[in-house]
């Protein structure tokens with residue numbers, strides 16, 4: 001853990017153009033972590049809020065005026081010669097044409113291509129956060145028919161990251177259900193995360209979701225998946241997910257929930273304190289609705305995860 005007083009507080013912007021591409025810039029060869037790519041930003045000066053620093057830096061470096069910024073992720077990192085707290089914000093509305101005002105090379109890059117560029121070590125979870133959506137749906141169902149109906153409802157509502165949990169589905173219906181979902185998602189931009197506790201060997205899905213029990217039994221990051229995530233309930237489990245190099249976590253339960261009636265709720269304050277110490281994107285889960293999205297972002301969350309949260313609301317996800 002890094003001592004707060006030694007941390008260099010840095011305001012960083014993930015700036016998204018109208019087509020969804022993200023602005024990256026090349027760091028000067030002579031700078032700290034020089035020659036690598038970065039998201040524009042810079043040090044918070046004495047007497048400034050982080051948002052003031054973000055707006056100033058983004059004007060100085062790329063000539064844009066920020067119109068709206070939402071917290072994305074905070075990452076503390078120790079480079080040995082310097083300890084930084086990267087305070088990263090999502091910027092989807094701004095004025096002006098971005099251009100390298102300090103002579104630096106710049107590029108607009110599709111989120112899924114960010115991994116092709118060399119960034120400083122602290123940026124790994126930031127890139128995951130920039131690529132992940134704000135909503136993570138968890139699919140549960142009692143029958144194959146209900147599973148497919150709910151899957152289509154989630155897709156219609158704009159959900160693009162979906163965990164196939166299906167622990168209440170009769171085992172006899174599992175294989176056909178997984179195949180049905182896989183064929184519906186094939187060729188689309190949906191990312192499916194298969195729950196590791198399901199009694200199947202390999203569904204061929206892009207992602208794996210570990211229950212906290214599966215996480216605790218893990219010695220290394222499971223191979224063969226583009227995304228690996230885990231369910232966590234406390235700091236020890238979040239640290240384990242981070243140390244295994246997982247891509248994101250779900251922390252629960254934030255509020256009391258009917259699906260886990262016995263579990264003690266964390267509440268937003270405790271949730272925020274835990275997320276602040278985690279080095280990977282964390283979704284908030286448990287008794288939440290879409291309307292809790294802003295609250296979750298301000299508590300440091302990547303967004304909201306839910307079983308029921310996305311099945312009834314008719315709005316599109318943000």
Ligand SMILES: Nc1nc2c([nH]c(=O)n2[C@@H]2O[C@H](COP(=O)(O)OP(=O)(O)OP(=O)(O)O)[C@@H](O)[C@H]2O)c(=O)[nH]1
Pocket residue numbers: 010011012031032033037038039040041042043057082084086120121122123
């Ligand atoms: N802006 C930015 N800084 C990053 C990123 N990742 C990362 O580790 N850093 C680190 O954050 C620290 C501060 O960033 P900076 O060099 O942009 O600060 P600045 O604009 O105020 O620079 P200056 O000292 O030339 O005025 C550096 O140690 C840098 O290595 C990133 O994606 N964007």
Ligand SMILES: [Mg+2]
Pocket residue numbers: 040041042043061
């Ligand atoms: Mg800078």
